[in-house]
Amino acid sequence: MINLIYMFVFSLVYLLLLALTAGILTYVERRIAGRMQSRIGPNRVGIQGILQFIADLIKGVQKEDIIPADAYAFLFKIAPYLVFMGVFLTLVPIPFGAYTLMEDLDVGIYYVLAMASYVVIGLMIGGWASNNKWSLLGGMRSAAQKISYEIPAALGVFIVVIMSGSMNFQKIVAAQGASPVDWFVFRNPFTFIAFNLFFIASLAEGNRVPFDIPEAESELVSGYNTEYSGMRFLFFFLAEWGNLVVIGALVTCMFFGGGSFWYEWKISIPAPGRDPIVFEVLGFLWFLFKTFFFVFVIIWIRWTLPRLRIDQLMDICWKYMVPIGLISSLGIVIWMYFIPENSTIDRIVRLTLTSLGAITVLYFKYRVYKNLKITKATIYANPFV
Amino acid sequence: MTSLLSENPNSYLIISVLIFSAGMFTVLTRKNILAIIMGIELMLNASALNFITFSFFRKSTLYSGHVFAILIIVLAAAEAVVALAILLAIFQQRKSVMTDDISDMKG
Amino acid sequence: MKDAIFILVAVFAVGGALLTAASQSIINAALGLLLSLISIAALYIFQSADFVAISQILVYVGGVMVLLLFSIMLSSGSTDFFKNNPAMKVFPALLIVVVFAGLAIYALFSANLTFYPGQYGPSTREIGNLFLKDYILVFELVSVLIVVMLVGAGVMLRKELVRKAVASDGDSKDEKENKK
Numbered sequence: 001m002i003n004l005i006y007m008f009v010f011s012l013v014y015l016l017l018l019a020l021t022a023g024i025l026t027y028v029e030r031r032i033a034g035r036m037q038s039r040i041g042p043n044r045v046g047i048q049g050i051l052q053f054i055a056d057l058i059k060g061v062q063k064e065d066i067i068p069a070d071a072y073a074f075l076f077k078i079a080p081y082l083v084f085m086g087v088f089l090t091l092v093p094i095p096f097g098a099y100t101l102m103e104d105l106d107v108g109i110y111y112v113l114a115m116a117s118y119v120v121i122g123l124m125i126g127g128w129a130s131n132n133k134w135s136l137l138g139g140m141r142s143a144a145q146k147i148s149y150e151i152p153a154a155l156g157v158f159i160v161v162i163m164s165g166s167m168n169f170q171k172i173v174a175a176q177g178a179s180p181v182d183w184f185v186f187r188n189p190f191t192f193i194a195f196n197l198f199f200i201a202s203l204a205e206g207n208r209v210p211f212d213i214p215e216a217e218s219e220l221v222s223g224y225n226t227e228y229s230g231m232r233f234l235f236f237f238l239a240e241w242g243n244l245v246v247i248g249a250l251v252t253c254m255f256f257g258g259g260s261f262w263y264e265w266k267i268s269i270p271a272p273g274r275d276p277i278v279f280e281v282l283g284f285l286w287f288l289f290k291t292f293f294f295v296f297v298i299i300w301i302r303w304t305l306p307r308l309r310i311d312q313l314m315d316i317c318w319k320y321m322v323p324i325g326l327i328s329s330l331g332i333v334i335w336m337y338f339i340p341e342n343s344t345i346d347r348i349v350r351l352t353l354t355s356l357g358a359i360t361v362l363y364f365k366y367r368v369y370k371n372l373k374i375t376k377a378t379i380y381a382n383p384f385v
Numbered sequence: 386m387t388s389l390l391s392e393n394p395n396s397y398l399i400i401s402v403l404i405f406s407a408g409m410f411t412v413l414t415r416k417n418i419l420a421i422i423m424g425i426e427l428m429l430n431a432s433a434l435n436f437i438t439f440s441f442f443r444k445s446t447l448y449s450g451h452v453f454a455i456l457i458i459v460l461a462a463a464e465a466v467v468a469l470a471i472l473l474a475i476f477q478q479r480k481s482v483m484t485d486d487i488s489d490m491k492g
Numbered sequence: 493m494k495d496a497i498f499i500l501v502a503v504f505a506v507g508g509a510l511l512t513a514a515s516q517s518i519i520n521a522a523l524g525l526l527l528s529l530i531s532i533a534a535l536y537i538f539q540s541a542d543f544v545a546i547s548q549i550l551v552y553v554g555g556v557m558v559l560l561l562f563s564i565m566l567s568s569g570s571t572d573f574f575k576n577n578p579a580m581k582v583f584p585a586l587l588i589v590v591v592f593a594g595l596a597i598y599a600l601f602s603a604n605l606t607f608y609p610g611q612y613g614p615s616t617r618e619i620g621n622l623f624l625k626d627y628i629l630v631f632e633l634v635s636v637l638i639v640v641m642l643v644g645a646g647v648m649l650r651k652e653l654v655r656k657a658v659a660s661d662g663d664s665k666d667e668k669e670n671k672k
Contacts, residue, residue, distance in 0.1 A: 001493055004493060072519070075519070075523075105542070106542055106614045106615075106616060107542050107543055107546050107616060110543070110546045110547075110550070111546050113550060114546045114547075114549040114550040114553075114554065115549075116554075117549075117550055117553065117554025117555070117558075118549060118553050118554060120554060120558050121526065121553060121554075121557060121558065121561070124558065124561050124562075124565075125561075128519070128561070128565055136565065140562065140565065143558055143561075143562070147554070147555070147558060150554070167616060389494060389495050390495050390498055390499065391494050391495055391497075391498035391538055392609065392610075394607045395600065395601075396498075396502070397535065397538075397539070398600050399597060399600070400502050400505055400506060400535065402593050402596045402597055402600070403506045403509065403593065404505060404506060404509040404528065404532070405593075405596075406589045406590075406592060406593040407506070407509035407510050407512060407513040408509065408512075408513075409588070409589050409592065410513045410585055410586065410589045411512055411513045411521075413580045413585040413588065413589070414513075414580055414581075414582055414585045417518070419518060419560065419563060419564060419567070420518065420521060422560070423512055423521055423522065423525050423560065424512070424513075426525060426529075426552070426556065427509050427512060427525065427528065430528070430529065430532050430548075430552075433532075433544075433548075434532055434535060434536070437535075437536055437539050437541045437544060438539060440539075440541075441539040441540060441541070441610040442539075442607040442608060442609075442610050443605075443607065443608065444608070445540065445608075445610045445611040445612075445613070446611070446613075448615055448618040448619050448622055449622065449626075451541055451543065451544050451615055451618075451619050451622075452619060452622050452623060452627055452630075454536075454541070454544045455543075455544055455547055455619065456630065456634065458544070458547055458548055458551050458552065459551070459634055459638070460634070460637070461551075461552075461556065462551045462552070462555055462556055463637055463638060463641040465555075465556045465559060465560070466559065466641055466645050467641055467644055467645055467648075469559050469560070469562075469563045470644070470645040470648045470649050471648060472563055472567065473563060473566060473567065473649060474648050474649060476566070476567045482567050
């Protein structure tokens with residue numbers, strides 16, 4: 001009984017934190033979008049507009065909750081909650097620190113995939129129950145897109161599972177290390193492909209640009225959420241931004257070493273001679289840093305790339321990503337059979353890939369710097385200008 | 386055997402029987418192909434639940450029951466895909482999904 | 493406590509199945525099926541079958557149910573959808589079903605099976621081992637079946653094929669009418 005109350009309180013805290021993070025992310029996204037489009041973005045409510053999301057929340061709650069006359073009322077009402085619940089449930093097995101996690105599921109990654117596919121039902125029901133042509137089209141497009149992109153995402157996950165020998169997140173993180181050489185992204189060419197597959201497929205599953213066809217404003221009014229208003233509308237958006245955190249956390253766990261912070265990630269045994277709490281907090285912060293870095297990358301992609309057409313979208317999935325995923329999942333098996341871990345070739349490959357990654361990042365920074373110099377633009381170090 | 390319902394195999398088996406009966410009733414009384422597919426899914430699920438129950442309460446360390454349950458899930462998915470493809474093809478031709486509209490082969 | 497959750501889940505599982513069997517609207521039937529499938533996944537978790545439970549959610553909820561909803565939405569309005577089968581009225585069907593359920597439950601209690609208390613444990617690795625050792629032939633056959641299924645579904649819904657079938661069907665109807 002005590003256990004149950006503890007579980008309940010803990011999940012309530014998680015829920016509130018997720019909602020808060022999603023709310024703040026709406027503000028952050030608008031600020032970043034403003035900077036990228038040479039405008040300011042919301043800066044009126046609170047210091048630099050940081051409380052904008054609370055203002056939006058109050059506005060959303062105040063609005064009338066309209067249910068269209070011909071809508072299927074019960075389904076119309078529960079659909080946003082189903083979607084939000086699906087996104088929230090994906091957080092359950094993700095380890096934010098060695099101990100900061102809800103439940104250490106043995107089938108962690110598999111569970112996350114299942115929950116991602118569960119969200120589809122909520123979207124379809126929402127689209128159908130609105131009894132609106134555009135909502136239905138948006139819901140169906142969304143479902144088709146999510147189901148299609150689940151396959152490359154699953155193939156990317158498959159490669160990670162083969163590499164680490166487990167579906168448990170703790171063991172996946174433990175199979176990597178603190179330094180970039182040990183991360184799965186730079187482990188070998190196939191895991192690098194897996195990272196790209198998973199990241200792109202996650203963008204598509206989260207309905208983010210360049211894959212936001214279900215919400216294409218210029219074609220469908222707003223997709224499956226056209227008929228929604230007030231709080232239910234906000235729930236769809238909370239789910240969308242909550243999903244950003246989930247994608248970032250998943251990528252961090254599976255490919256970027258999780259919260260390993262200068263020490264080996266221990267499962268249930270604290271390393272001797274170290275204060276577990278300090279390292280737990282440091283690992284947690286390191287994990288959050290990586291997660292929000294990927295959230296930033298996703299937002300950055302959204303405001304720089306144009307949208308794909310629906311046929312291009314399906315082509316990318318079925319003609320390119322699925323074959324590449326199948327070939328690399330065969331390749332990883334052959335690779336692991338012939339090149340054992342920590343052999344000379346393995347080390348050379350890891351170092352080469354890591355340095356290639358570092359060179360790419362450095363070259364990118366150099367290009368940005370050079371462009372700024374040519375255009376003689378002022379560089380602001382302060383993000384709140 | 387404990388007094389807990391959730392640790393008594395009979396409760397799972399009775400649930401399984403009830404679900405199977407509901408599925409059978411659906412298959413027998415409906416004439417819509419979609420409803421018949423739903424009934425078949427229910428029946429398959431009930432039998433998978435039986436496999437898991439016997440696996441857990443007869444010999445927990447032997448996982449053959451789980452293997453059979455997974456096979457049932459995979460086969461049910463394959464069956465559903467083919468059935469729904471046939472259904473959509475029929476619907477495009479005849480604008481109907483009722484079984485007695487597709488009785489051309491009947492002598 | 494465990495029992496309270498179990499009873500709730502059991503009620504959902506059986507109730508969803510009954511909703512599918514009794515509902516007059518197709519979308520309610522589909523939702524009943526969805527509820528029943530999720531509850532059955534929960535029942536698997538009660539019996540330490542976590543991998544099977546997640547597979548159930550992934551395949552049924554994420555795959556089969558979405559396909560079913562797609563078909564429901566694509567294949568017309570849903571009001572007069574649920575006509576009963578003229579060959580089998582409700583009462584005889586109910587009789588058959590009740591007799592079957594009675595027999596099954598009688599068999600269950602008269603069989604004198606010996607059950608042991610189950611042990612909880614991780615199952616994923618064992619299932620993988622079984623699939624790649626004892627059940628390797630079944631595993632390969634299933635993959636062949638899935639390829640057949642993919643090709644079959646693809647061929648069946650090819651546009652030219654359907655159009656040709658529609659055209660020939662129309663022709664044959666015309667011919668029949670001409671003969672008359």
